[in-house]
Every structure is written in C-alpha cells, then in structure tokens.
Amino acid sequence: MDTALQAVLFDMDGTLVDTERLWLRVVEEEALGLGIALTDADLAFVLGRAIDDSAAHLAARSAGRPDRARLGESLERRFTERVRREVVPMPGAVELLTALGAAGVPTALVSASPRPVVDTVLDALGRRWFTASVAEGETPRTKPFPDPYRAALTTLGVPPAACVAVEDTPTGITSAEAAGCSVLAIPSHTPIAPAPRRTVARSLLDVDLALLRRLVGDPGHDSAL
Template sequence: MSSEPLAVLWDMDGTVVDTEPYWMDAETALVESYGGSWTDDDALQLVGNGLVDSARVLQRYGVRMEADAIVQRLTDDVASRLRADGVPFRPGARELLADLRANGVRTALVTMSMKRMALDVVSLIGFTAFDLVLGGDEVPRPKPFPDPYLRAAELLGVDIADAVVIEDSATGVAAGRASGAVTLGVPHILPLDGAGAHELWPSLVGRTTTDIRALHRRLAKEDSR
C-alpha cells in the first residue's frame, strides 16, 4: 500500500452533482402515469441503488414496463432535465476535482447511472475532470457490491488500497468499503452515521488534495499496525 493516494474514485449523483431531485421527479411522474403514488420516502429507498434494482422496485409500485425500458425512460427524463435546468454541482466538488487534477492525482467517476448520462454530466464540468468514466451499465453487479470500484481501479492500473472513494449513500459506502478502498462519506439527502465509512465530512467545501492525502496517509498507517 502506498502512503499517498494514487487515485480518487467519485460517485456521481449526490456526490459530484445534486441530481437526486431530478431522479425523484422522474420516478414520481412515471409511477403516477400508471395510476400509482410515489412519496419522498419511497424515493429515498432508491438512493445509491443500481438502476435495474430501482426499476424492479418501481414495477412493484405498478409500473408495467420491462426493467430495461424503465431505466431508459428515467435516464431520458433526467437527461432532459439536465439540459433544461443545468447541472447542479455539489458544494466544493468541482473545486476539489480541479485541485486533484492540478496535483497529479488520478480520478474516476464511478456511477450507477448509465454511462451516456455520466458523459453528459462530465461534458458540462468545464475541464477534464476524470481519467475514467464508468457507468452502471458497464459492470455485472451494482453497488453495494465492490465490482464498480474494483473495475475502476483495474482500468486505472492502481491497487484499490491506494485509492480513496467518495460517496454520499450507504449503498455506495458499502461498495467502497467492500472494495478495500479508503472510503470517505459526504452525506447529502440521507445521513451516513453507522454506514461504515472510514471518515465522514459534512461537506467538500474548502477541501483540497492535502486533506485527501492526509486522510489516506492516516488510514494507511492504521492498517499497517
């Protein structure tokens, strides 16, 4: 294990961008189009889930569509919303990404959203923010399985132990921890107390590469004892 992080692996929805309200609106419209009802509490159970898993939940709420068709419909609806209303970045995320890039730390976007949507978001960041974009449609098992983060580390050519994962959901934190990465939780819609993150930060505002390196160095030292 290196004492310095060689890569930072970012979740997208709720971590880099605040798209969760867009997803919730799209889910509500879809369920209601089939005569059902969809509350905020219903929507919260999907935060951080893989899209196919979420589609199966929506089927139980009366959406009479194949799971893949639901995924495509929701992705199209959220993409349209992004084009109409713009990309709401989470506080501090773009700034930390830019600082990591300036300091030579590799970065990957590891999302359960489809890759086509992730690429749309990345194109609006304003600079080359990621060495790799890995979509939920590119891994066999979604978060909370470790597969997405393990695959990202493999494609970057780094040991997962030399990576830091940044997540906003319990599902994502579970995936990060299971992968063997140092896992940082930055809660957004739901609290992460007890979710198992190595550390929780209330926000990314003001955080820099120095903070990420200090976090990884401290955890690497603890693991070596």
C-alpha cells in the first residue's frame, strides 16, 4: 500500500530563501578581517552548518586565534541584519507553500540557523505556512545529525516514512536521511547525486504536490528531474 504524504519539512537557507549568498558574504567579510584567505573547501564547509561550527572553523584557520564565542556572535549579528534587509524567497517557494497549505499538508522549517534568523524568515515568508520550526540550539545536536528533523517529526506527530525533506546541501541531506525521511534535493553550490529515497530537482519551480506525494508513495525512488 502506498504511503500518504503527511508533511513536508523544508530546510531554510538556500532552499526556501536566497540567504546562502548573504551568509557567504558575511563569512567572507569576517575572514577578511581575520586575515584568512578562504578556499572553496572553506566555503563548502560553512554551507548548511550551524554558526557555532562555522565560527570554530574560522577561528582554527586564523593565525590570531580569535575568541570563538565572540566570533560566533559577530557572525550571527551580521547575518541577521543582512537577512532582515535583503531576504528573498527562492523561485517557486511561495507557490509551493501555497499549494501545500491549500491541500492541508503540514510543513515545518528545519534550519541550522539561530532562532533570530529563522524568525526573520518566518515573518518574511508568512508564519501561517508553517506548523513547526526548528532552529540552531534547540536540539542536542544540529545538522548533519538527525536531531533537528526528528524534533520536527515529533512536533508534527508524523512518521518519517510519510514525509519529504527538501534540502540543498550534503550536510542537510545527511541529517534528513538519518532521520528516515525521503529527500528532495535542490543543489545550491555543491553537486548532489540521486540515491535511494533521494530525488534531485533543479529548482522549486520543478516541484509540485503530485511529485511530493509520489516520493513517499514510492519508497525506492532514485531519480533526477
């Protein structure tokens, strides 16, 4: 028997809103002040991770060994300010949220960003679209561990097999898959290959309710759109 779609769990940065470019700009500015010449590997590392993890990475790369806590606070403050001024929904995001709302499918926002950033995005997109949200620091571990997705599933009261997680980074995909969710990947900066229970799309513009229902109804799916 096919499983019915009971919820859709969305990553935030780079998936629903175009904030990854803002985050990378903030990281680059901090790195410049610390005298760090960032590599592509550095930029790939900070995508999809908690601010504390990124602060620790920059601190380790700096010859001056800056205070990790203060660096994290600076990153969070700058990023929150940028998001408040410049946040933009990804193409197709509002249309997909509208379709899910009309169909009565619950959604959750599952992010590695801190609560002030998540709340800023919720206000920009419309809190009415989301039944639950999870931010950095609200679970014992953050992405790539499964804790954030498990917390969202618990809040919604739905089993992972009946949900689709929409993600854009390997870090987030690892988290969602470890929690038992089917994944719809929309790669941002790092290429992502299809895998069992993982479908890859180019954009949210290619995603509709029928596709999401199909992904939970066919647990062996493995495709690229």
